Amino acid sequence: MMTLTTMTISYKRVLRIDIETYSSVDLIKCGVYKYVDADDFEILLFGYAFDEDPVQVIDLTTQALPGQLLTALTDPKIIKTAYNANFERTCLAKHFKLLMDPKQWRCTAVHASYLGLPNGLGGVASVLGLDAQKDAKGKNLIKYFSMPCKPTKINGGRTRNLPAHALEKWQRYIDYCRQDVEVERQMAKKLSRYPLPDQEQLLWVLDQQINDRGVKVDQTLVTHAMECDELSKEKFINDLKNLTGLANPNSGPQLKNWMEQEGYEVDSLAKEAVDVLLKEVESKKVKQVLKLKQLTSKTSVKKYAAMERMVCSDGHIRGMLQFYGANRTGRWAGRGVQIHNLKRNYLKDLDLARDILRSGDYELLDLLFGNVPDVLSQLIRTAFIPEKGERFCVSDFSAIEARVLAWLANEKWVLDVFNTHGKLYEATASRMFNVPLELIKKGNPEYELRAKGKVATLALGYQGSVPAMIDMGALRDGLKEEELQGLVDVWRSANPNIKKYWYAVGKAAIKAVKCKKPVKLDSNITFIPTSSFLFIKLPSGRRLAYFKPKLYQGKFGEALCYEGVDSNKRWSRVDTYGGKLVENIVQAIARDCLAVSMQRLDQAGYQIRIHVHDEVVISHDEDKDCLKEITEIMGQPIEWAPGLPLKAEAFYTSFYMKD
Numbered sequence: 001m002m003t004l005t006t007m008t009i010s011y012k013r014v015l016r017i018d019i020e021t022y023s024s025v026d027l028i029k030c031g032v033y034k035y036v037d038a039d040d041f042e043i044l045l046f047g048y049a050f051d052e053d054p055v056q057v058i059d060l061t062t063q064a065l066p067g068q069l070l071t072a073l074t075d076p077k078i079i080k081t082a083y084n085a086n087f088e089r090t091c092l093a094k095h096f097k098l099l100m101d102p103k104q105w106r107c108t109a110v111h112a113s114y115l116g117l118p119n120g121l122g123g124v125a126s127v128l129g130l131d132a133q134k135d136a137k138g139k140n141l142i143k144y145f146s147m148p149c150k151p152t153k154i155n156g157g158r159t160r161n162l163p164a165h166a167l168e169k170w171q172r173y174i175d176y177c178r179q180d181v182e183v184e185r186q187m188a189k190k191l192s193r194y195p196l197p198d199q200e201q202l203l204w205v206l207d208q209q210i211n212d213r214g215v216k217v218d219q220t221l222v223t224h225a226m227e228c229d230e231l232s233k234e235k236f237i238n239d240l241k242n243l244t245g246l247a248n249p250n251s252g253p254q255l256k257n258w259m260e261q262e263g264y265e266v267d268s269l270a271k272e273a274v275d276v277l278l279k280e281v282e283s284k285k286v287k288q289v290l291k292l293k294q295l296t297s298k299t300s301v302k303k304y305a306a307m308e309r310m311v312c313s314d315g316h317i318r319g320m321l322q323f324y325g326a327n328r329t330g331r332w333a334g335r336g337v338q339i340h341n342l343k344r345n346y347l348k349d350l351d352l353a354r355d356i357l358r359s360g361d362y363e364l365l366d367l368l369f370g371n372v373p374d375v376l377s378q379l380i381r382t383a384f385i386p387e388k389g390e391r392f393c394v395s396d397f398s399a400i401e402a403r404v405l406a407w408l409a410n411e412k413w414v415l416d417v418f419n420t421h422g423k424l425y426e427a428t429a430s431r432m433f434n435v436p437l438e439l440i441k442k443g444n445p446e447y448e449l450r451a452k453g454k455v456a457t458l459a460l461g462y463q464g465s466v467p468a469m470i471d472m473g474a475l476r477d478g479l480k481e482e483e484l485q486g487l488v489d490v491w492r493s494a495n496p497n498i499k500k501y502w503y504a505v506g507k508a509a510i511k512a513v514k515c516k517k518p519v520k521l522d523s524n525i526t527f528i529p530t531s532s533f534l535f536i537k538l539p540s541g542r543r544l545a546y547f548k549p550k551l552y553q554g555k556f557g558e559a560l561c562y563e564g565v566d567s568n569k570r571w572s573r574v575d576t577y578g579g580k581l582v583e584n585i586v587q588a589i590a591r592d593c594l595a596v597s598m599q600r601l602d603q604a605g606y607q608i609r610i611h612v613h614d615e616v617v618i619s620h621d622e623d624k625d626c627l628k629e630i631t632e633i634m635g636q637p638i639e640w641a642p643g644l645p646l647k648a649e650a651f652y653t654s655f656y657m658k659d
Contacts (some may be wrong), residue, residue: 012077013050015069015515017088017186017276020045020148020173022160030309031336032087032215033318036094043095044145047177055181057174061163065096074098081106083121083184086208086319102208108188110204111196115533116545116564118571125183125578126192126573127547127563132183138176145173194533198540200330203595206602207332214318215609215617217311218385218655221358225376225383228362232372236296243289250296255289262286266409269293275476298373303380306337313448317384320610326562328544329588332611339612344658346623354382354655384610385655386619394659395630395650397425397597400590405461407644408524408586409501418645429453431494432487451477456491462586463502463579476596491618505585506578509534510560513549525585534562536585539640540592544574544584593646597634603635610656627652 005403022043025034035041046058046065050072058065072078073092082088085107093100112124122134144161150159155165163170203343240249244258252269259266264281266273271294310317317337325333335339347353353375356365362372369375386392396401402424406414417427424439429449432435438452439446459472466484474484493497504521512519513534519527528535534549546562550573553559566575594614601608601616606626610617616634620626626627627650634648651659 012075013072014081015072016181016185017080017082018047018051018177018184019043019088019091020142020146020177023092024148026309029306029336031319032090033211034310034312037312041091041094043091045174045177047181049181049185055178055185057077057178059163059174061578070096074104076101076104077615078104079106080104081108081184081188083107083180083187084109086211089208090212090319102205103211105208106201107204107323108184108191110200110324111191112187113324114196114200114330114545115191115194115561116327116547119327121180122544123571124187128187130183130186132179132186133542135176135179135198136320137172137537138180139226141169141173141176144169171472193544194530195520199540200542203599204323207321208600209602210611211319211321213607214312214316215265215320215384215619216316216387218358218383219308219311219315221354221379221383222304222307222311224357224360224362225301226308227360228357228365228372229301229304229376231362232296232366233296236292240289240292242295243285243292248287249293254450255293258289259286273295284314286505295371295373298377299345300377300380301373303337303342304376304383307383310336326587329584329591330542330544331587331591331613339610342381342612343377345381347375347378350382350657354379356594361578381512381657382655384617386622386654389622390619391622392609392653392656393614393618393620393626393630393650394653394656395618395634395648396613397590397593398422398647398649400593400614400646401460401586402457403645403647404586404593405498405582406588407641408582409495409498411495411497414495415643415645418647422647425450425454425457425549427453428457428491428494432456432490452479452487455479456487460488461498462583463577476565502578502582504578505581506560508576509536509549509576510551510558510580511567513560514558518605537580538585538588538592540589540596541640542588544588589641593638594639597648598637600633600636601630604629606630615653 019040023035023038025038025041027035036569041061045061046069047055048069049055058069073096082105085105089100089102089105113119117124117127122136125133131498134450142164145163148159149155149161151159216380227297238251240246244255246254246258249255255269256266260347262283262285264277264286274290274294278287280288281287293607307317312318320334320336320339322333322335324330332411347369353365354371356368357379366372402414403418405411406418412426413427413431417424424436426440429435429440429452432453433448433449435446440450441447454593455469455472455474455477459468465488466481469479469484469487470481475481479487505525508519508521508527512529516529518529521527524539528537528543529549532548534546535543537543546564548563551558552561554575559575559577561573561575563571566572566574596609598608598611598616601618606618606620608616609619618630631648631650635646637646638644
């Protein structure tokens, strides 16, 4: 792991870069690493500016990059910056066959995300009101020059547009590239008022190294999974046709009409609606149709197709992790395969199911396991495999969010649980229902209380109520809707300090904005208002940013809102409250704990291949036993979090899975 001392190099100049490229590979669907892996990949335009010099654009279709620039690309004393620097860095490395050390780069997209600003160069420029704005017509130019085109009689059957085919458009493309460099420069200046912490820059460097490294994919498994899925869905469709007599039972309107003829009028056939219908309908035939409908609609297996699209020529997938992808908390987000929402694996004979799928014996897979789509979903993780001669060590934090929340709120009984037996769900149920802990164990009737303790713990920590419990699966777990409010009440009574903490955080945030001065909640959290932001300073020193905070009169009195991305992914005013702010704070601190552990693991020489939520997947020599050291590193105390009871668990596996 790099230390902060690596940031003390005396940099001579800053080189701002924007490039325009071509590849036959779809950048959005396949990611930049597969994009540059294409044989026809090339950089078309290289826009740049040193410091405050005028922006220049080199047309690489007719010119070579000047020696000064080529040298600057690897000069450790020249900082390279770009918006989404991972793209420029990866493209330049491939095009010029150079090592693009991420230590020499800065990413203004990361800086903007750190400050809670929108995704996209144009969106940030607009929100900040920069003098230079992104050219909205650029999308059409990108489509014309940087993507394959459909061959027609008019264009002579060509599959690509070259500069000579539209010289005027090409000049506009050059101007577009030049403008992007200027926009990025103005943005960087504006953001420099609120610097990205050195520690976050170092973490981004580690993130780039992990993304560059990638993870190997079992392409045989992926190919057979996609084929098996097609065959099983074809069978389900035929079964639906036989049961309903419909020509296209996948058609929502046709199936709704059929349901109506069977005596069931339905408004929706979405997954949630079908789940409810299955509990309500009495007809065996209709139940069978609904179950088949669920099987044909299963979408998680589409991740296999994403893997096939993203895998590079060396059998690795790269770029699945987006640094600061969740810009409110700073957590990573998934890209491409979306590894953050993979289905858990519950199959007892996971190895056997995996081997049968790889062999292509789909009938045997169906015979032994049934519900093929569910089996395929559970096997998605297992498509990620270690290098030859290595094995995976999967290590994760135990109940990290619950630990952080109890630590912040000083809910002592929860901390005592984590510092002793660790059975939080049982202990929660014991406290909620005044039942001795030792009775809540398998075989006893009291054990059913554990499910209530679990769903309450997972759903209610951030001021959630009945809807939160339903979203967390309370009804699917057998709880009755009429008992949920009572569970909310007893959980809050059992966790008085956490309940107090929600309101303390909400009041402190409002006070900071109202009084326009910092409010220190405790030794861990401080609210800091500025002319444009409300910052929440975390124990690590990192800050959460809320852009243009504003007070208004809400349903329950004075309330707080800010500008951000809403639930519909639009930039608008977003309401917040104590519990929601606590959720942001807890998840951000949990992220910072993972970041510290990842850097410690990297410093110890461990190669992280991927990480998901609070879990890291390390690939190392299969003859080396490192479980103890890895869990010790993950569970080491953190200087800025004294008293936080961290604990990690780990296991070895020959493919990625959940233990």
